[in-house]
Amino acid sequence: MYKVLARKYRPLKISEVVGQPVAVTILKNAIETGKLHHAILFYGPMGTGKTSLARIVAKSLNCDKGPTAEPCGTCEACQAISIGKDVDVIEIDGASNRKIENARNIIESVKYPPLKRRFKIYIIDEVHMFTLEAFNALLKTIEEPPPYVKFIFATTAIEKVPDTILSRCQILHLKKIPEAEISKKLLFISQSENIKIEEDAIDLIAFASNGSLRVAEGFLDRCMSFKPNETITKDDVSKVIGVPTREKVKEYINKILGNSEEEALKIINQLLENSINLETFNRIVLEELLKQESPLEIKTALLSIFYQSLVDIKQKIHPQDALIVATYKAKAATKLDKIENLIEKVQSGSFIIDSNNTKTEKDAENKKAIEKNTSHESLNTDIDNNSKVDLILKTFGGKIINIEKIND
Ligand SMILES: Nc1ncnc2c1ncn2[C@@H]1O[C@H](COP(=O)(O)OP(=O)(O)OP(=O)(O)O)[C@@H](O)[C@H]1O
Ligand SMILES: [Mg+2]
Ligand SMILES: [Zn+2]
Numbered sequence: 001m002y003k004v005l006a007r008k009y010r011p012l013k014i015s016e017v018v019g020q021p022v023a024v025t026i027l028k029n030a031i032e033t034g035k036l037h038h039a040i041l042f043y044g045p046m047g048t049g050k051t052s053l054a055r056i057v058a059k060s061l062n063c064d065k066g067p068t069a070e071p072c073g074t075c076e077a078c079q080a081i082s083i084g085k086d087v088d089v090i091e092i093d094g095a096s097n098r099k100i101e102n103a104r105n106i107i108e109s110v111k112y113p114p115l116k117r118r119f120k121i122y123i124i125d126e127v128h129m130f131t132l133e134a135f136n137a138l139l140k141t142i143e144e145p146p147p148y149v150k151f152i153f154a155t156t157a158i159e160k161v162p163d164t165i166l167s168r169c170q171i172l173h174l175k176k177i178p179e180a181e182i183s184k185k186l187l188f189i190s191q192s193e194n195i196k197i198e199e200d201a202i203d204l205i206a207f208a209s210n211g212s213l214r215v216a217e218g219f220l221d222r223c224m225s226f227k228p229n230e231t232i233t234k235d236d237v238s239k240v241i242g243v244p245t246r247e248k249v250k251e252y253i254n255k256i257l258g259n260s261e262e263e264a265l266k267i268i269n270q271l272l273e274n275s276i277n278l279e280t281f282n283r284i285v286l287e288e289l290l291k292q293e294s295p296l297e298i299k300t301a302l303l304s305i306f307y308q309s310l311v312d313i314k315q316k317i318h319p320q321d322a323l324i325v326a327t328y329k330a331k332a333a334t335k336l337d338k339i340e341n342l343i344e345k346v347q348s349g350s351f352i353i354d355s356n357n358t359k360t361e362k363d364a365e366n367k368k369a370i371e372k373n374t375s376h377e378s379l380n381t382d383i384d385n386n387s388k389v390d391l392i393l394k395t396f397g398g399k400i401i402n403i404e405k406i407n408d
Pocket of ligand 3: 064072
């Protein structure tokens with residue numbers, strides 16, 4: 001039977017866990033000195049190693065040759081725990097056992113010592129799903145379990161676990177796994193599995209997986225099914241998992257900076273037709289903008305615009321709509337002038353007002369105001385810089401003030 005990569009490559013030893021140096025060091029030291037807390041809680045994003053580490057800790061404690069930070073992996077205990085089938089390592093899914101009756105069952109079973117191993121270990125996944133009553137019922141047991149009992153909790157939502165529980169646990173935070181670490185692991189898997197894949201294709205998968213190794217391995221699985229015999233390229237990855245290439249993103253930004261918003265909108269449509277995930281696209285646009293060397297005013301305005309569209313998309317505005325609006329706003333932003341230039345223009349009295357921009361009565365008023373304020377008489381006096389900025393702010397009303405806000 002084919003085993004998906006994420007399961008086949010589940011880390012079985014602590015040395016195989018990648019990207020979690022802090023948690024790993026704390027655990028290793030605690031195990032080696034025999035000072036492991038009786039209740040540990042792993043929290044962090046999905047697919048970062050919580051369940052894997054929980055099982056590794058269980059093996060460390062119960063290995064025939066242990067307790068040891070490097071369990072042998074071959075004894076009966078290690079093998080049974082690795083596949084989640086040991087009599088004394090009880091894995092409970094918090095989502096489907098969340099009620100007080102379930103908590104009472106745990107409390108009852110804690111009374112009986114382990115049948116075969118050193119410790120009786122309860123691994124409770126998705127523990128944040130427990131009801132408040134269930135948590136409360138467990139408080140005392142978690143605080144003072146019999147010496148042969150250990151609790152290992154795992155959750156992606158620590159904020160939903162009551163403080164009363166948290167204060168009785170040793171908390172270990174698993175982080176998003178850095179892209180470079182994910183790439184390294186994917187490269188290792190590709191070599192072991194004889195998967196032909198280009199290096200930048202691997203990097204694109206690592207980027208798209210957003211810190212989750214399980215997601216990354218799932219993507220690699222999909223790409224393999226798409227091209228089982230030929231070399232997987234970056235474009236294949238883009239197509240299969242719906243992630244845009246950086247080149248596309250750069251092309252889009254260049255269109256915006258080059259003032260061809262129609263072309264930029266075409267790119268958005270193209271991406272949509274190719275089922276590219278527009279939220280990911282938006283994320284990469286922000287990353288690329290950060291690297292851009294455009295004037296600060298334009299850069300900050302663009303960042304703020306695309307940050308807003310990302311927020312909109314997360315709040316369920318249709319991604320295409322959010323990006324169309326952002327594209328138009330971005331077009332306007334690229335016309336922003338440097339504040340130094342504005343000061344200089346005001347100072348020299350050479351302010352040129354675009355007559356196309358005086359469509360409304362308000363615009364006409366502004367135009368008059370600018371002309372009045374920038375006349376030579378009013379400016380040749382020796383005013384300090386602050387007053388000049390003040391003057392510009394007054395003249396432009398909200399417009400410049402907006403730039404200032406974006407700069408915050
Ligand atoms: N830190 C890691 N080191 C090595 N492999 C990892 C790591 N994190 C995840 N993986 C890979 O992802 C798979 C799933 O990991 P695991 O079940 O430990 O994640 P999890 O944090 O419990 O995720 P979830 O929150 O979805 O339950 C593993 O089998 C392994 O292939
Ligand atoms: Mg898990
Ligand atoms: Zn062992």
